[in-house]
Amino acid sequence: MTTPPSHMPPAPPAGGFPGTPTAPEKQKNVLGRIAVITAVVGFIFACIPGALIVGWILLPIAFILGIVGLFQAGKRKGTSTAAVIIAIVGIVVGFVVFATVVSDAVDDAFGGSGDVSVTTPGDTASAAGVAAAGTENTGSGDSASSSEQGTRGNPYPIGSTITDGDWQVTVNSVTLNADDAVTAENPFNDAPAAGSQYLLADVTVTYTGSDPQGKMPFTSIDYVTADGNTVNSFDSMVVAPDPLDTLSPLFEGASTTGNLVFTAPSASAGQGTLAIQATPLSDKVFVAVS
Incomplete structure (x- = not known):
């Protein structure tokens, strides 16, 4: 059996040296989950011409909740990031749907066909x-x-x-x-x-x-x-x-x-x-x- 050189430190015990800090596991981001669910529901309503107002209410709320979730220490950021992205895309889609609805309404009001x-x-x-x-x-x-x-x-x-x-x-x-x-x-x-x-x-x-x-x-x-x-x-x-x-x-x-x-x-x-x-x-x- 070979004796290790005297200048080498002893091998650490199983589980590491006592008192060594370990990175804490990040907790679930409940606020982020609420934000992403709100964003998805708002996105769906933003695509429905008759329910645009519901989407416009939910999407800004989801955006704010997502931003707050991103700044929570020790919490996972994935759901909050997804909520912010979905909210932004949903707002853009909502404006497109709104513009289409207004254009159709104007055409119906004035009776023009464009031809x-x-x-x-x-x-x-x-x-x-x-x-x-x-x-x-x-x-x-x-x-x-x-x-x-x-x-x-x-x-x-x-x-x-x-x-x-x-x-x-x-x-x-x-x-x-x-x-x-x-x-x-x-x-x-x-x-x-x-x-x-x-x-x-x-x-x-x-x-x-x-x-x-x-x-x-x-x-x-x-x-x-x-x-x-x-x-x-x-x-x-x-x-x-x-x-x-x-x-x-x-x-x-x-x-x-x-x-x-x-x-x-x-x-x-x-x-x-x-x-x-x-x-x-x-x-x-x-x-x-x-």
Whole structure:
């Protein structure tokens, strides 16, 4: 039997030297478990359009509990970390779902489909997807240009009908110089400023939807001068003859017809266009005034 050298320390007894500290085992993180369960439930509710509010309440709570759990000494961090991650992802998903719900609600409220079609006098409906000037033409995929019909450079003729979803807008006629008719309509109507004249657009708005409560027309019609300036009917503080009624709800198949007054420059009134949006979300379609 070999005797160990005298300079070597004796082997430690089984179990180590007495008094040697051992790392304590980390305890279960109860708060972290509560946080991760809350985060998972909140995430599920955040994906349900009708229960979004529940998800938005639970997810921030889970996030806070997860953060607190991460700073607890001697506790496991896995569940707290998972809770924080799930809560953050759930909040992002909740906002996406909310934006989708709002977008669908707006579409339903205004009755627009996003696909605009135009019927010109004597013609059938043109291809859907007429785009506003400067935007992409969804019908062909090519960029819009000044030669594309429905733009300022190539507007549709008077008498055209613009359709988007449940709404149709028809420009019946345009009176380039309606000074006499406008000033005679109401004694408080002032004459136009020097170098300007009143332009009168006769328009029909038709509702083709089936909402039993009816819907108000949210059609937008502006006059765009030859120089590119936009003039709306509210810029002229005058009462139009037979004004267009946009405040009364329309029911299926009903329409309203009336006039809109715009102040146009006398030198180039006939060179302007009408910019029409059948619904607030529609692309603008331009119609000539002469």
